[in-house]
Amino acid sequence: MAAAFMEILPILKALRRNKVGAMLIGLQIAFTLAIVCNCLSMIQQYRDDAGRPSGIDEADIFTFSNQWVGKPPDLPARTNADLALIRSVPGVVDAQVTNSFPLRGGGMGWGLSVKPEQRIPTSPTTIYFVDDHGLATYGLKLAAGRWFTASEIGEHGMHDMTFPASVIVSDYLARKLYPSRNALGQVVYWAPTAASRIVGIVERAQTPWAAYGHTEDEQSTFMPYHFVNSGVYYVVRARPGQLNAVMTAVQTRLYALSRQRVIDQVQSFAETRNLAYFRPRSTAVLLGGLCLLLLAITLFGTIGLTMYWVGQRRRQIGMRRALGARRLDVLRYFHTENLLIAGSGALLGIALGLGANLWLVSHLELPRMSIAFVLAAAAVVLAVSQVAVFWPALRAASVSPAAAISAL
Amino acid sequence: MMLSYYLELAIRSLRRNVALTALMVTVVGFGIGASMTVLTTLRAMAVDPIPNKSAQLFVPQIDAWGPPTRPGGGADGSGQLFDQLTYRDATGLMQARKAARQTAMYAVSLDTVSLEGVPLPVDGRAAYADFFQMFEVPFRYGGPWSAADDKGRANVVVLSARLAARLFPHVNPVGRTISLSGQEYRIVGVMDVWNPVPRFYDLTQGPNSGLADADSLFVPFSTAIEREMPDNGSIRCNARVAPGFAGQLASECVWIQFWAQLPTQAAARDYKTFLYNYAAEQRRLGRFHWKPWVELRDVHQWMALEISVPETLRVSSVVAFGFLAVCLINAAGLMLARFSGRAGELGVRRALGASRWDIGWQCVVETAVVGLPAGVVGLALTFAGLASQRALHMVAGSAAAVARVTSLGDGMIAITLVLAVCATVCSALYPIWRASRLLPAWQLKAQ
Numbered sequence: 001m002a003a004a005f006m007e008i009l010p011i012l013k014a015l016r017r018n019k020v021g022a023m024l025i026g027l028q029i030a031f032t033l034a035i036v037c038n039c040l041s042m043i044q045q046y047r048d049d050a051g052r053p054s055g056i057d058e059a060d061i062f063t064f065s066n067q068w069v070g071k072p073p074d075l076p077a078r079t080n081a082d083l084a085l086i087r088s089v090p091g092v093v094d095a096q097v098t099n100s101f102p103l104r105g106g107g108m109g110w111g112l113s114v115k116p117e118q119r120i121p122t123s124p125t126t127i128y129f130v131d132d133h134g135l136a137t138y139g140l141k142l143a144a145g146r147w148f149t150a151s152e153i154g155e156h157g158m159h160d161m162t163f164p165a166s167v168i169v170s171d172y173l174a175r176k177l178y179p180s181r182n183a184l185g186q187v188v189y190w191a192p193t194a195a196s197r198i199v200g201i202v203e204r205a206q207t208p209w210a211a212y213g214h215t216e217d218e219q220s221t222f223m224p225y226h227f228v229n230s231g232v233y234y235v236v237r238a239r240p241g242q243l244n245a246v247m248t249a250v251q252t253r254l255y256a257l258s259r260q261r262v263i264d265q266v267q268s269f270a271e272t273r274n275l276a277y278f279r280p281r282s283t284a285v286l287l288g289g290l291c292l293l294l295l296a297i298t299l300f301g302t303i304g305l306t307m308y309w310v311g312q313r314r315r316q317i318g319m320r321r322a323l324g325a326r327r328l329d330v331l332r333y334f335h336t337e338n339l340l341i342a343g344s345g346a347l348l349g350i351a352l353g354l355g356a357n358l359w360l361v362s363h364l365e366l367p368r369m370s371i372a373f374v375l376a377a378a379a380v381v382l383a384v385s386q387v388a389v390f391w392p393a394l395r396a397a398s399v400s401p402a403a404a405i406s407a408l
Numbered sequence: 409m410m411l412s413y414y415l416e417l418a419i420r421s422l423r424r425n426v427a428l429t430a431l432m433v434t435v436v437g438f439g440i441g442a443s444m445t446v447l448t449t450l451r452a453m454a455v456d457p458i459p460n461k462s463a464q465l466f467v468p469q470i471d472a473w474g475p476p477t478r479p480g481g482g483a484d485g486s487g488q489l490f491d492q493l494t495y496r497d498a499t500g501l502m503q504a505r506k507a508a509r510q511t512a513m514y515a516v517s518l519d520t521v522s523l524e525g526v527p528l529p530v531d532g533r534a535a536y537a538d539f540f541q542m543f544e545v546p547f548r549y550g551g552p553w554s555a556a557d558d559k560g561r562a563n564v565v566v567l568s569a570r571l572a573a574r575l576f577p578h579v580n581p582v583g584r585t586i587s588l589s590g591q592e593y594r595i596v597g598v599m600d601v602w603n604p605v606p607r608f609y610d611l612t613q614g615p616n617s618g619l620a621d622a623d624s625l626f627v628p629f630s631t632a633i634e635r636e637m638p639d640n641g642s643i644r645c646n647a648r649v650a651p652g653f654a655g656q657l658a659s660e661c662v663w664i665q666f667w668a669q670l671p672t673q674a675a676a677r678d679y680k681t682f683l684y685n686y687a688a689e690q691r692r693l694g695r696f697h698w699k700p701w702v703e704l705r706d707v708h709q710w711m712a713l714e715i716s717v718p719e720t721l722r723v724s725s726v727v728a729f730g731f732l733a734v735c736l737i738n739a740a741g742l743m744l745a746r747f748s749g750r751a752g753e754l755g756v757r758r759a760l761g762a763s764r765w766d767i768g769w770q771c772v773v774e775t776a777v778v779g780l781p782a783g784v785v786g787l788a789l790t791f792a793g794l795a796s797q798r799a800l801h802m803v804a805g806s807a808a809a810v811a812r813v814t815s816l817g818d819g820m821i822a823i824t825l826v827l828a829v830c831a832t833v834c835s836a837l838y839p840i841w842r843a844s845r846l847l848p849a850w851q852l853k854a855q
Contacts (some may be wrong), residue, residue, distance in 0.1 A: 158638060158652070159638075277731060301738035304742050356730075364719055
């Protein structure tokens with residue numbers, strides 16, 4: 001310990017002769033660390049976001065849009081025929097017609113109140129239309145109460161403003177509406193004269209826009225309606241392992257039933273999830289790439305500068321070698337010197353990184369960074385800088401003691 | 409004369425240490441590439457889509473909901489205005505005809521049959537005839553429909569160049585009919601390629617609507633209402649609505665976009681007064697129970713309000729410029745190394761009579777010579793970065809319009825090169841200053 005300290009003093013003295021060079025390396029380390037730790041934090045944030053479950057059986061579900069052409073008048077009958085057909089396709093567990101589904105992007109939203117005359121609604125919610133097959137189709141988990149029965153199912157057009165007697169809500173929404181008591185059996189208000197009773201609560205059901213942020217990601221309400229519209233979505237759940245075969249079969253059978261339609265956006269739920277998180281994921285990849293590039297630049301920059309440094313001090317190194325320093329001592333000298341510079345840079349970088357995070361938190365509404373990322377980034381940056389200095393230090397160690405005089 | 413000598417010296421000295429030169433060029437190049445990619449994308453968000461008219465086109469906003477249900481509004485009467493109007497207010501403004509030109513509009517979705525005989529859904533827009541002149545839509549064949557068509561709810565349609573090429577390849581389809589959702593429409597015009605970026609005439613459809621393609625076809629607003637074409641955009645309601653399309657028309661739901669062309673500032677002032685009086689009138693009639701609140705925004709103000717730069721882009725821009733900073737610090741260190749390494753040579757030049765300024769200039773030329781290839785590397789990386797951005801947008805489902813947004817004009821190429829040279833020279837200012845302060849005698853002695 002004392003020996004190490006004895007080593008540091010001459011290093012510091014030598015550094016005073018190259019203040020600016022040392023400062024530049026230190027600054028570079030500081031900036032790199034500040035950027036890397038914030039990027040790591042943002043990447044982790046994306047991973048946390050994208051890892052949230054939607055609440056449905058994602059592996060076996062696919063969806064598609066069905067657009068009727070030429071305004072057919074008998075939409076409800078056609079929808080029923082379609083549903084009966086899809087449910088009869090071998091390999092299909094169950095199927096639904098709906099207005100939207102989790103992570104689709106667009107859907108219906110409404111403000112839900114717990115009192116009839118409430119100026120500001122208690123919670124926003126998305127509305128999903130389902131029938132008595134909804135539980136089996138989505139693979140939702142019922143936490144309390146019951147699912148809808150066939151006799152409850154009504155019809156609902158695009159701009160109808162009717163509300164059902166019973167609704168089923170997600171557990172998250174239930175707790176938001178009634179934080180202090182059991183929401184099951186309670187009444188909620190869509191408008192002063194439109195009330196519904198909560199007859200069931202599902203464990204989890206994400207909203208169509210859950211990928212966009214954290215504010216409205218699990219407030220979902222299910223209504224017992226068949227969606228009657230020229231454009232609807234069908235949600236189909238296949239038996240495990242049969243998704244691809246069922247996807248093709250369902251389309252062929254539906255077209256065989258009627259060609260007066262356009263089937264589009266045929267997506268497995270995996271694709272839906274992929275698309276929903278596409279932008280944040282590409283940003284995460286970009287940030288990761290920039291971090292690697294940044295570390296590479298720091299690595300090569302440090303090599304270049306140290307290399308030159310070694311060249312400058314060939315005489316000093318030769319002198320030390322002539323005075324009895326071993327190669328290992330020279331090697332250690334440069335590594336210690338680098339650790340001193342990079343270490344001070346890292347301290348500055350930690351402060352910079354935390355400051356940058358505070359700015360990001362207040363201006364871009366990003367979450368606070370965990371200190372683990374700062375420490376991880378500091379470790380990585382110090383390691384890179386030590387690796388960078390190894391080769392130049394090796395060159396320095398190979399300076400022969402004769403260099404002390406030959407350069408004179 | 410001196411410059412060519414300095415250039416020769418610079419190239420000679422750079423060739424002496426190829427590795428260090430290559431390192432500097434790469435480092436600065438990467439910094440420039442990253443920051444220019446982000447800068448180009450950011451700039452595209454703020455580009456003026458209609459420069460000679462952006463101060464003449466205005467969007468009116470009317471507070472039709474009042475303090476209790478106004479978006480973001482609390483009991484204190486705060487909040488914002490909607491970016492769309494109710495059908496009642498839109499038709500009210502259309503009938504008043506207080507602007508030089510005006511159009512109400514909304515997005516519709518229709519279907520037709522492709523050449524292969526397969527149903528083909530098409531996105532369209534219901535608008536008034538003024539739309540085409542207000543937004544300077546270029547025509548390949550024919551032209552807009554007439555004001556009489558607006559009044560008479562005529563079954564006429566204007567096709568986009570792309571849709572026309574798909575349905576009527578190689579011919580002028582003006583005068584022919586097209587079947588849309590089971591109704592025949594007469595084609596009166598085919599637009600030339602027109603894809604304003606951002607698609608400023610309708611920014612109300614969510615965060616990405618600025619990057620959406622222009623519509624495939626246009627029909628008269630009055631015809632669309634008569635045919636009860638459902639709204640294909642966003643709609644917001646604050647109360648129960650009577651069933652059916654008639655219910656939606658009579659409701660306080662907001663779903664219609666509106667633009668007015670007001671050629672002078674005086675006209676804009678008058679129009680705002682008119683809007684205020686309109687809202688006051690609605691209050692007198694008992695429809696509004698609150699103090700009138702209206703706004704009138706031109707294209708720039710409207711874009712500033714509606715296009716929020718995506719958060720991901722703002723994050724990447726902060727990171728990219730931090731990245732550039734690290735690259736420049738790095739380059740500064742390498743420059744310092746290079747000039748100190750040449751202290752001997754510079755000392756000789758000083759001893760032979762070169763002034764400090766001469767040495768300084770020589771070093772500036774030398775750094776600029778590094779900066780230029782760094783700019784080229786940066787440019788190549790910017791192209792690669794923008795190409796990958798385009799690929800990303802394609803996957804994310806937005807349109808070919810993005811290609812125009814993220815392409816690099818000649819201006820940006822020049823800016824990139826100048827930025828690279830300036831950044832390199834700036835990063836080398838301290839090393840240059842130090843090199844020019846060398847004491848010749850001391851350097852000679854050290855030889």
